[in-house]
Amino acid sequence: MANTTSKTKQTTKTETVEKKPEVVYKTKFDAYTGNEPYLFVSYSHRDSKNVYRVLDELSDKKFRIWYDDSCENGNDFRDELRQRIKNSSGILLFVSKSSMGSAYCGMEIIVAREYGKRLYPIYLDDESSVPPAFTFLLQNTHHSNIKDMDKLVLSMVRDLPAEAMDRLTIVDGVLEKCEDNGNYIEVGKDEKGNDVRKIEAEAFKERKALKHIVLPDTLEEIGSEAFRGCSNLQEMHVPAKTAKIGESAFRDCVRMESLIIDNDCIKIGERAFENCAVLKDVQLPDGLTELYGGIFNSCKSLETIKLPSKLTIIGENAFSDCVGLTNIEIPNTVTKIDDLVFNGCISLSKIELPEGVKKIGKSAFKNCKALTTIEIPVSVVSIADAPFKGCENLKSIKVAPKNMQYKSVPNAPEGNDHVLFNKNKSTLISYPANSRQVQYNIPDSVTVISDWAFCDSKKLTRITMPDSVTEIGEGAFCNCLSLDEIEIPDSVTKIDDCAFRGCNRLDKVTIPNSVTDLGWGLFDGCEDKVVVYCDEGSAAQDYCIRNGIKQARIEEFDK
Numbered sequence: 001m002a003n004t005t006s007k008t009k010q011t012t013k014t015e016t017v018e019k020k021p022e023v024v025y026k027t028k029f030d031a032y033t034g035n036e037p038y039l040f041v042s043y044s045h046r047d048s049k050n051v052y053r054v055l056d057e058l059s060d061k062k063f064r065i066w067y068d069d070s071c072e073n074g075n076d077f078r079d080e081l082r083q084r085i086k087n088s089s090g091i092l093l094f095v096s097k098s099s100m101g102s103a104y105c106g107m108e109i110i111v112a113r114e115y116g117k118r119l120y121p122i123y124l125d126d127e128s129s130v131p132p133a134f135t136f137l138l139q140n141t142h143h144s145n146i147k148d149m150d151k152l153v154l155s156m157v158r159d160l161p162a163e164a165m166d167r168l169t170i171v172d173g174v175l176e177k178c179e180d181n182g183n184y185i186e187v188g189k190d191e192k193g194n195d196v197r198k199i200e201a202e203a204f205k206e207r208k209a210l211k212h213i214v215l216p217d218t219l220e221e222i223g224s225e226a227f228r229g230c231s232n233l234q235e236m237h238v239p240a241k242t243a244k245i246g247e248s249a250f251r252d253c254v255r256m257e258s259l260i261i262d263n264d265c266i267k268i269g270e271r272a273f274e275n276c277a278v279l280k281d282v283q284l285p286d287g288l289t290e291l292y293g294g295i296f297n298s299c300k301s302l303e304t305i306k307l308p309s310k311l312t313i314i315g316e317n318a319f320s321d322c323v324g325l326t327n328i329e330i331p332n333t334v335t336k337i338d339d340l341v342f343n344g345c346i347s348l349s350k351i352e353l354p355e356g357v358k359k360i361g362k363s364a365f366k367n368c369k370a371l372t373t374i375e376i377p378v379s380v381v382s383i384a385d386a387p388f389k390g391c392e393n394l395k396s397i398k399v400a401p402k403n404m405q406y407k408s409v410p411n412a413p414e415g416n417d418h419v420l421f422n423k424n425k426s427t428l429i430s431y432p433a434n435s436r437q438v439q440y441n442i443p444d445s446v447t448v449i450s451d452w453a454f455c456d457s458k459k460l461t462r463i464t465m466p467d468s469v470t471e472i473g474e475g476a477f478c479n480c481l482s483l484d485e486i487e488i489p490d491s492v493t494k495i496d497d498c499a500f501r502g503c504n505r506l507d508k509v510t511i512p513n514s515v516t517d518l519g520w521g522l523f524d525g526c527e528d529k530v531v532v533y534c535d536e537g538s539a540a541q542d543y544c545i546r547n548g549i550k551q552a553r554i555e556e557f558d559k
Helices: 002-016 046-062 078-087 103-114 132-138 149-159 539-547
Strands: 039-042 090-095 119-124 168-172 174-178 183-188 212-214 235-238 258-261 282-284 304-308 325-330 374-375 394-397 406-410 418-422 427-430 440-441 462-464 485-487 508-510 531-534 552-553
Touching: 039 046, 039 103, 046 149, 046 174, 090 103, 119 149, 149 174, 174 427, 282 304, 394 418, 406 462, 531 539
Parallel strands: 039 090, 090 119, 183 212, 235 258, 258 282, 374 394, 440 462, 485 508, 508 531, 531 552
Antiparallel strands: 168 174, 394 406, 406 418, 418 427
């Protein structure tokens, strides 16, 4: 009886035992399905527990990952796998006895090799599980395993393709750093759901693969050099709430073709778009009042630009070396054109200065080689040195008759080519380099010949200087290629640096005892030919001896 009871209990116990449900492992993230670079995962579903641990760690490091989370025995989707492998940046291969025995994993390895995709093996068990057929494919790859997870993740972050990462560090609404080498980024919220208000300085600097970025409407500030050197960035639309763009923020974005800025109250730092070499389409907000220094320096493809209607200041070097710039309309609100603003704009053939401009900076139109004429309006009260240095085709500089500080005078009684002076004609500021005249008599009211005043006047063979002149400025006659002789009157006390540099036909110069201040490089380029006529013991003779310049007695000059 006892035995029967025991048997009955045993049978009952057996009948009540329930089969344990199969454990289903899942990752903390969904497989990536977008268009950005990603990693393809080749593994056996029997290894899901260990594989998903690794994938979760890599996902936390912001890698984009595609993996198949369906059962291997489901529908045949080999075509999809081939396409996924083809579009990936690399293959994360989990090596185990199960995966090496899987027909799918074998196919994935072969397809990866067909498309030239790099394999990144992670060993889940003994390496001896690799069959001979695949040994040669894996023998030259870096081997990792999951025995030390921290070490594995560090090596993966170091070795896996950077473009497969989406690593934006955003803390309390501030985007501090991007370590993503992908070509498309859409900036969203931080992990706490905060809107991004600021992009920190250098956050995207040198992200060379970045082609497109979508900035959030909440963005208020872009830091200095934030996108500097993003050499493949193609366009930029700055949101309407952005009130500040820092210095050099988009400098060296050499493939950026278009720029749109919406905020009327925005402040844009110096050199913000310098060397954006293919930038053509620029839309600036009408409320912008100042273009800071170097903002579009070396934007060589910029042909025309509409300046804001409320602009007041064009800063130093703002359009320097914009060699493609052919046309620019300066609003009548502009009061200052700073130093070197249009330096090197070799295609700029015409520019109109509006009434309202008060100051023209040093060398403001330097090397504008296509410029032929220019008119100075009534409003101008200050013109700094060498405003038209290197404007080799400039024929005339006209000043409005009612201007209180400056005037222009024809360079010959019957001539239409005008020379720029201050109002009382005591300072000769600029002679038009492409004037047709071969001889010019400086008016006897002139006391100072300004820096670079006659620079590049290639047709002048004779210049007569009155005894009212006391000072000859730096580079005053530089590159006057036809000038063969000149006599300095004994009223002159100073000849500044490089005054006759490049005058390669100059063979006779008289310098009286009155000249005691002689600058360096006076005769650079003509020192082998020129003869300086001066008195024994004079400062000029001493200068010639020190610089290897030929000399003769001053009384022999006219012989």
